[in-house]
Amino acid sequence: MTLDQRRAAELAPSRAVAALRSAAPLAVGLGLALALHLGLDASDLPFHTKVLVDVGINVILAVSLTMVNGFTGQFSVGHAAFMAVGGYTAGALTYYSSLLLWDSGDQHGGFLGAGEWLFVGSCIVGGLVAAAAGYVVGLPSLRLRGDYLAIVTLGFGEIVRVILQQTGNVKFTADEVREAGFLDTATSLGGALGFTGVPTYSSIFWVYAFVAITLLVAHRLKFSTYGRAFLSIREDEIAAEAMGVRTTRYKVLAFVLAAGFAGIAGGMFAHQSGATLNPRELGFQKSFDVVTMVVLGGMGSISGAVAAAAILTILPELLRDLPHVWPAGVLVLALGLAFGGPKRARFALWTVGVTAAIEAIRFGARRLGVNLADYRLIFYALSLILMMILRPQGIFGVREAWEIGPIGRILARRARRAAP
Amino acid sequence: MSDALLQVDAISKSFGGLRAVTEFTLRLAPGDLQGLIGPNGAGKTTVFNLLTGVYTPTAGTISLAGRRLSGLRPHRIAQAGMARTFQNIRLFGDLSVLDNVRVACHLRVNRGVLSAILRSGGSIGEERAITERARSLLRIFNLLDREAEDARSLPYGDQRRLEIARAIATEPRVLLLDEPAAGMNPQEKIELRELIRKVRRDFGLTVLLIEHDMGVVMDCCEKITVLDHGVTIAHGTPERIQSDSKVIEAYLGAPASDLPPRAGGGR
CATH class of the missing domain: 3.40.50.300 (P-loop containing nucleotide triphosphate hydrolases)
Structure with missing residues (x-):
């Protein structure tokens, strides 16, 4: 028995409309990435560009981990390991190919030139290798319930780190590479010192092009019958299985997809300007950073993961030179009072309190000549604690940004009217 | 026999x-x-x-x-x-009433996950057919006007009926x-x-x-x-x-x- 296919065919849009609806969001995403790239290029803000690249990479990581920890409710704490697998694969591929092809490990060609396409291809290969690693790790461990996955992924992260630390020195010339052969070259990844010399290709355009693809895939997955099957596993695995959901298969599928996107993010990370691919930087600390983003955003909320990734990446930079926060406080207060629910009075009080406290600290530090940047990690931790007190379910809870508040109410009303 | x-x-x-x-x-x-x-x-x-x-x-x-x-x-x-309900209700609490029933339609789906990611015409058609079927079931069980609510927020009797509707959705x-x-x-x-x-x-x-x-x-x-x-x-x-x-x-x-x-x- 299958779904009434004749009815499904009747309800399907025409071929042309379907093709347009399938491709248009990606075109818009790539267009926005290009606009951002050109805009930043023209305005010459290297520091802002660097932070935005970081934000993009972290968005890919957080949204992909949302597929596992948020959608299917499994608990993976080894996301950085897949990032490392993808990053080292992509980095080595670009670097050594550049040596062989162009006799130099430096950037080759301009915007959309040959070098950039090599980089994109390497990142995709890195993603595929990471996805394969995800399959190998996920298949045995996702059959089990509970905390086993957390233990296995933690262990996998450590294994990857230790293996990478054992690799040989990076080769510097094409002759060295030719002489050493494939296997030796493939294991010359810099060891504990890190993989230096990977050419810089991670521009705003490419990072945000992959951000667009990641968001599109995550969104379409979540709001499809497959996404609902994923979410049902998070809600109640036994009931999901009883309703015919192939729980093990979908847990593995989500895990493989997430690992693949983490691998691509790793590729972007490897080709970043001024970044050294270092085993320790892609250790469990990084994994926990990503988990923090997912939890802060709200379990299963894509927009929440995006917001949390952006906030947690920008916040430490912002704390280097704390700006005035009262304009933001006033804005939040106004929005909260206008659209807030029954707890708006409490919310307003907290907003006023926190804003006043930050301004007081800022004022005090200025008067006493204390450099707040030295204490920024304390403030970072404090803000996480505050967030957990004020909104333990994460920024958007299990919903998306547009599903809550006044927009959500309007959308729900429209959906109800559309119902037959 | x-x-x-x-x-x-x-x-x-x-x-x-x-x-x-x-x-x-x-x-x-x-x-x-x-x-x-x-x-x-x-x-x-x-x-x-x-x-x-x-x-x-x-x-x-x-x-x-x-x-x-x-x-x-x-x-x-x-x-x-073979479909069942549970003695101690096991609904998908954080999902909407409609989604609870739509999850149960999943096992009869033909299109693959790639089709869903590309959002092909066929997958859109299936998606609409699922929603239509889920709504017709909710109407029979008098739950249609609560379709957007979280399953966990339903009164007890409604939760029991939603479980039966969900089970029937698996055909x-x-x-x-x-x-x-x-x-x-x-x-x-x-x-x-x-x-x-x-x-x-x-x-x-x-x-x-x-x-x-x-x-x-x-x-x-x-x-x-x-x-x-x-x-x-x-x-x-x-x-x-x-x-x-x-x-x-x-x-x-x-x-x-x-x-x-x-x-x-x-x-």
């Missing part, structure tokens, strides 16, 4: 030394509505768990329309046409209901009886019902099986069950002959 839709042959289940179910046998012909009763801990829910593949029977076979089910994973059994041939009347008020119980009869008629279902509420069981079921300590102690029409001495003993804890005549005699 070769015309049985669901045939259960002498299934047993032991947990270590505990024999939860011993040689349970049952035949359901197409369109049957049978009851499964017994005191607390008699093994009724264990039988459901065996039928739906949550547990694998230690011995015996289960077959649905001639196809052997014992040993299959629960999702395969659901696919073969089953056999429906297993585990204490659907538990926690319902008298009015809701009357409506539930009507609903069970109605869905059985409209969807051509064969139903097996676990229920503690004797009013519901005696009124709905054509035949009843009684379990006690995992052993089938009686099987027959409601009238026969009500006057069966072993059943009375199992429920009241004393042989019927020892009891004063009024309690022992059938009502």
Whole structure:
């Protein structure tokens, strides 16, 4: 028995409309990435560009981990390991190919030139290798319930780190590479010192092009019958299985997809300007950073993961030179009072309190000549604690940004009217 | 009887030394509505768990329309046409009422995950067909105007009905209901009886019902099986069950002959 296919065919849009609806969001995403790239290029803000690249990479990581920890409710704490697998694969591929092809490990060609396409291809290969690693790790461990996955992924992260630390020195010339052969070259990844010399290709355009693809895939997955099957596993695995959901298969599928996107993010990370691919930087600390983003955003909320990734990446930079926060406080207060629910009075009080406290600290530090940047990690931790007190379910809870508040109410009303 | 839709042959289940179910046998012909009763801990829910593949029977076979089910994973059994509700409600609490039913339509989907990611025309068509079907089920169960609410925010009786709607969305041939009347008020119980009869008629279902509420069981079921300590102690029409001495003993804890005549005699 299958779904009434004749009815499904009747309800399907025409071929042309379907093709347009399938491709248009990606075109818009790539267009926005290009606009951002050109805009930043023209305005010459290297520091802002660097932070935005970081934000993009972290968005890919957080949204992909949302597929596992948020959608299917499994608990993976080894996301950085897949990032490392993808990053080292992509980095080595670009670097050594550049040596062989162009006799130099430096950037080759301009915007959309040959070098950039090599980089994109390497990142995709890195993603595929990471996805394969995800399959190998996920298949045995996702059959089990509970905390086993957390233990296995933690262990996998450590294994990857230790293996990478054992690799040989990076080769510097094409002759060295030719002489050493494939296997030796493939294991010359810099060891504990890190993989230096990977050419810089991670521009705003490419990072945000992959951000667009990641968001599109995550969104379409979540709001499809497959996404609902994923979410049902998070809600109640036994009931999901009883309703015919192939729980093990979908847990593995989500895990493989997430690992693949983490691998691509790793590729972007490897080709970043001024970044050294270092085993320790892609250790469990990084994994926990990503988990923090997912939890802060709200379990299963894509927009929440995006917001949390952006906030947690920008916040430490912002704390280097704390700006005035009262304009933001006033804005939040106004929005909260206008659209807030029954707890708006409490919310307003907290907003006023926190804003006043930050301004007081800022004022005090200025008067006493204390450099707040030295204490920024304390403030970072404090803000996480505050967030957990004020909104333990994460920024958007299990919903998306547009599903809550006044927009959500309007959308729900429209959906109800559309119902037959 | 070769015309049985669901045939259960002498299934047993032991947990270590505990024999939860011993040689349970049952035949359901197409369109049957049978009851499964017994005191607390008699093994009724264990039988459901065996039928739906949550547990694998230690011995015996289960077959649905001639196809052997014992040993299959629960999702395969659901696919073969057996759906259930749960005694302690297991809805997808954070999902909307509509999504709870739509999840259960998933097993009948043809398009692959790549089609969903590309959002192809075919997957959009299927998606709309799923939504249409889910809404038509919610209308039957009087839940349509609550479709956007979280399942966990529904009143108890509505949650029970949503569980039945979700089970039916899997397009089953056999429906297993585990204490659907538990926690319902008298009015809701009357409506539930009507609903069970109605869905059985409209969807051509064969139903097996676990229920503690004797009013519901005696009124709905054509035949009843009684379990006690995992052993089938009686099987027959409601009238026969009500006057069966072993059943009375199992429920009241004393042989019927020892009891004063009024309690022992059938009502």
